[in-house]
Amino acid sequence: MATMKDIAKHAGVSTSTVSHVINNSRYVSEEISKRVNNAAKELNYFPSALARSLKLNRTNTFGMLVTNSTNPFFGEVVKGVERHCYQLGYNLILCNTEGDHARMRDSIETLMQKRVDGLILMCPSLEGENLEVFDRYPSLPVVVMDWGHISFEADKIQDNSLQGGYIATQHLIDKGHQDLGCITGPLIKYQAQKRFEGFKKALNDANMTVNPDWIEEGNFECEGGYDAFYRLLAKGNLPSALFVCNDMMAMGVINAATESGIRIPQDLSIIGYDDLQISRFMAPALTTIHQPKFRLGKAAVDALLNRLKGPDTEYEIVELEPKLTERQTVSAII
Structure with missing residues (x-):
């Protein structure tokens, strides 16, 4: 690998001159700059990112930890994070925790060795756990996404799941449904709790009662919706309509209903949550609550950058508003 000394010899100048040209640290004549740049190109020279990071104490690299899941929601958010990093000239190192505390700790240690400038955590399977690893890196900027209670200080990015659950249920009520059920996510999780609270609040505001026989708990995966149905x-x-608290479970519900000879939406209306890209290609296409997944990713990156600029500012919770996406799985009752 070529060095500045090699370039200097090739261009017939001093090593300090090469350094000034490459780092743009002092004026060098156009003729000499051209010789140095041509020599660097001919020798396939690339500046050392490590050396530059040590000098600036920045690597322009973020780390992101995600829980492994068959749910494409994670992938769509990661896409938003990666794209915004790229647009801002940052690199992203992605680690998969598989919901394991030890693996998360090891991944964080690895990322710290890579000298990342900050971390984005999207690991709701570890919600509420004490992550003592952050006690060792108190100055490291951390942003958590789609998470409930945390035992360390960090900025948080999430959607307003209470409002989303309310909007979903209100849509079913507006379509004339009186007999409503809900397949929740795992109720130890914050977002699942909030979506279910939104469901109950909408019923209460409409002077309707929750029928416990029509409430089942799922696991946010297709199999969970299938089994809950x-x-x-x-x-x-069965109720006339179901609020299924994410699109993956809604797919499982539709599959189980079809197996049982129950037509969607003629016999049973279904509304999901997340608005995954594949939801509009289902048959019938899924009515759902849209989460702004790209904006969630963008907001996480922006929160890290703001934390780097102002490390002593108060920690924030950024909550993005969901909205209804109407398709074909909810029918009106006349």
Whole structure:
């Protein structure tokens, strides 16, 4: 690999002159600058990112830790993070925790060795755990996404799941449905709790009661929705509409309903949550609550940059508003 000394010899100048040209640290005549740049090109010279990072104490690199999941929601958010990093001239190192505390700790240690400027955590499977690793890096900027209680200080980016659950349920009520059920996410998780609270609040505001026989808990995966539907079906009488608290479970519900000869939306209306890209290609296309996934990713990157600029400012919670996306899985009751 070529060095500045090699370039200096090739261009017939001093090493300090090469340094001034490459780092633009002092005026060098156009003729000499051209010789140096041509020599660097001919020798395939690339400036050392490590040396530059040591000098500036910045690597222009962020780390992101995600929980492994078959849910494409994670991938769509990561895409927003990566794209915004690229637009701003930052690199992104992505690590998969698989929901394991030890693996998260090891990944953070690895990222610190890479001298990342900040971390984005999207690991709701570790919600509420004490992550003592951050006690060792108190000055490291950290942003958490789609997470509930945390035991360390950090900025948070999330969607307003309470409002989203309310909007979903209100849409079913506006379509004339009186018998409403809900397949929740795992209720130990903050976002699942908030979506279910939104469901109950909408019913309460409409002077309607929650029927406990029409409430089942899922796991935010297709299998969870599939199994929850069959538990509902085993009880006998189904509601006319279901709020399923994410799109993955809604897919499982539609699959189970089709197997059981129940037509969507003629016999059962369904509304999901997340608005995954694949939701509009389902048959029928899924009515759902749109989460601004690209904006979630962008907001996380911006929060890290703001923290780097103002490390002593108060920690913030940035909450983005969901909205209804109407498609074909909700019918009106006349």
